[in-house]
Amino acid sequence: MPRFLHTADWQMGRAFSRFETEDGAALVEARFEAIEKLARLANEHRCDAILVAGDVFDAQTVADRTIRRVFNATRGFTGPWVMLPGNHDAALAESVWTRARRLGAVPDNIHLALEPGTINLEPQGLAILCAPLTQRNTYSDLTATFNSCETPEGLVRIGLAHGSVQGLLPDEIDSTNPILPNRAETARLDYFALGDWHGTKQIDERTWYSGTPEPERFRNNGAGYALIINLSGPGELPAVTPVETARYQWHQWRQTLTVESDLDQLLERLQALPEPSVLDLRLDGSVTLAGEERLINALSVAEARFRSIQCDRSGLQLEPTDDDIAALKADGYVGEVIEHLRTQQQNDDAEAARDALAVLAGLLKERKQEISE
Known part of the structure; x- marks a missing residue:
C-alpha cells in the first residue's frame, strides 16, 4: 500500500x-x-x-x-x-x-x-x-x-x-x-x-x-x-x-477599544497566546491614561514572550478621564496644554498629539512619585 x-x-x-x-x-x-x-x-x-x-x-x-x-x-x-x-x-x-x-x-x-x-x-x-x-x-x-x-x-x-x-x-x-x-x-x-x-x-x-x-x-x-x-x-x-509542522503561529488582530472591558478582553487574548507566536496588532478607538499604562505594560511583557509582536497604535486616541486629569494634579498652564492636546487628537496631527499627551502624562506621574518620596 x-x-x-x-x-x-x-x-x-x-x-x-x-x-x-x-x-x-x-x-x-x-x-x-x-x-x-x-x-x-x-x-x-x-x-x-x-x-x-x-x-x-x-x-x-x-x-x-x-x-x-x-x-x-x-x-x-x-x-x-x-x-x-x-x-x-x-x-x-x-x-x-x-x-x-x-x-x-x-x-x-x-x-x-x-x-x-x-x-x-x-x-x-x-x-x-x-x-x-x-x-x-x-x-x-x-x-x-x-x-x-x-x-x-x-x-x-x-x-x-x-x-x-x-x-x-x-x-x-x-x-x-x-x-x-x-x-x-x-x-x-x-x-x-x-x-x-x-x-x-x-x-x-x-x-x-x-x-x-x-x-x-x-x-x-x-x-x-x-x-x-x-x-x-x-x-x-x-x-x-x-x-x-509549524513552529510559529501567525496572528493578525484588528481591534477597536471603546470601553474598559474591550481592553480587558484584549489583554486576556494576549495572555492566552502561546509563546511561539508572531502577532500583528492594530488598534483604534480610545483609551484612558490608566488604560494606556496597562496596555504599554502588557505589550512590553508580550515582546519578551512572543517571537514577534508589532503593534500599530496610530489610530488609538488617548481620552483622559476626569479622574486621570485629577490624579496628574495638572493645573494652570500645564492643565491648559493637556486640554489642547486632547483637542488636537481630532485633527490631522492626531498621532503626534496623542504621543505628546502620553509623554506629558508620564512626566507628571514621575514628578508626583518623586515628590511623594
Missing part, C-alpha cells in the same frame, strides 16, 4: 525584512527546521516518498549557501524525494535548479522534475505525472498532458502540479498557471498533489493543496501542515491525514 508525504511552498530564501533582525533570522531558520521535520514525519509514518509540489525556493537568485542548506536538510529521509519547480523557482534554461546541480548539492535520492513527464518509482508503487512550470506564468493548463499519459500497470497515478484551480480559489490568484478543477477525474489520477495556495485545502476527494509547512504571512488559511497520503491501490480513494 503506497504511502507518501505531500508538501509544497517552502519558499526557501524568503527574507523577513519587516521584522527586527533577530526575529527575521529566527523565522528564516524555522523554514530549514520545517524541512528536517518533514523528513522525520516521513520516517515516523513509514512513507515511501516525499512529493514537493513547487516553490521549494522563493527566487531564482537565492544564495548558494541557501541551496546547499535546503538539500542538507533533507538528509533525514533517505527515501525518494520528488521536487517540482513552481512559479517562484521555474525550470528556466538557467535557474536555481541548474545552479544546484552545478554545485553538486542535489543528493542521489532527490528527483528534480524539471521537464514534463512521468517519474516512475516502481519499488514504491508510484507513478508521478509531473507538470513543472518552465516560466513564471503560463496561461495554459500544463496538466492537460496528464490525460494522455500512460503509466505502468499496478502503479498508482499521482499528479504533481503548481498553480490555481480555476473557479475555486480567490479571484486575485485565479488567473495565471490555471488547472482544470476536475483534472483528477479526466486524467484518472488516484491523487493530485498541488502547490501554490499556501494553506491546506481540499478541492475534491482526490485533489489537495498541502499548503506551506511553516507560515510566512498573516492569513488564516490553514498554513503549517503537510499531508500524509495512503493509497490501498490503483483506483482506490486516498486517505488523507494532515499533520502539523
Whole structure:
C-alpha cells in the first residue's frame, strides 16, 4: 500500500525584512527546521516518498549557501524525494535548479522534475505525472498532458502540479498557471498533489493543496501542515491525514477599544497566546491614561514572550478621564496644554498629539512619585 508525504511552498530564501533582525533570522531558520521535520514525519509514518509540489525556493537568485542548506536538510529521509519547480523557482534554461546541480548539492535520492513527464518509482508503487512550470506564468493548463499519459500497470497515478484551480480559489490568484478543477477525474489520477495556495485545502476527494509547512504571512488559511497520503491501490480513494509542522503561529488582530472591558478582553487574548507566536496588532478607538499604562505594560511583557509582536497604535486616541486629569494634579498652564492636546487628537496631527499627551502624562506621574518620596 503506497504511502507518501505531500508538501509544497517552502519558499526557501524568503527574507523577513519587516521584522527586527533577530526575529527575521529566527523565522528564516524555522523554514530549514520545517524541512528536517518533514523528513522525520516521513520516517515516523513509514512513507515511501516525499512529493514537493513547487516553490521549494522563493527566487531564482537565492544564495548558494541557501541551496546547499535546503538539500542538507533533507538528509533525514533517505527515501525518494520528488521536487517540482513552481512559479517562484521555474525550470528556466538557467535557474536555481541548474545552479544546484552545478554545485553538486542535489543528493542521489532527490528527483528534480524539471521537464514534463512521468517519474516512475516502481519499488514504491508510484507513478508521478509531473507538470513543472518552465516560466513564471503560463496561461495554459500544463496538466492537460496528464490525460494522455500512460503509466505502468499496478502503479498508482499521482499528479504533481503548481498553480490555481480555476473557479475555486480567490479571484486575485485565479488567473495565471490555471488547472482544470476536475483534472483528477479526466486524467484518472488516484491523487493530485498541488502547490501554490499556501494553506491546506481540499478541492475534491482526490485533489489537495498541502499548503506551506511553516507560515510566512498573516492569513488564516490553514498554513503549517503537510499531508500524509495512503493509497490501498490503483483506483482506490486516498486517505488523507494532515499533520502539523509549524513552529510559529501567525496572528493578525484588528481591534477597536471603546470601553474598559474591550481592553480587558484584549489583554486576556494576549495572555492566552502561546509563546511561539508572531502577532500583528492594530488598534483604534480610545483609551484612558490608566488604560494606556496597562496596555504599554502588557505589550512590553508580550515582546519578551512572543517571537514577534508589532503593534500599530496610530489610530488609538488617548481620552483622559476626569479622574486621570485629577490624579496628574495638572493645573494652570500645564492643565491648559493637556486640554489642547486632547483637542488636537481630532485633527490631522492626531498621532503626534496623542504621543505628546502620553509623554506629558508620564512626566507628571514621575514628578508626583518623586515628590511623594
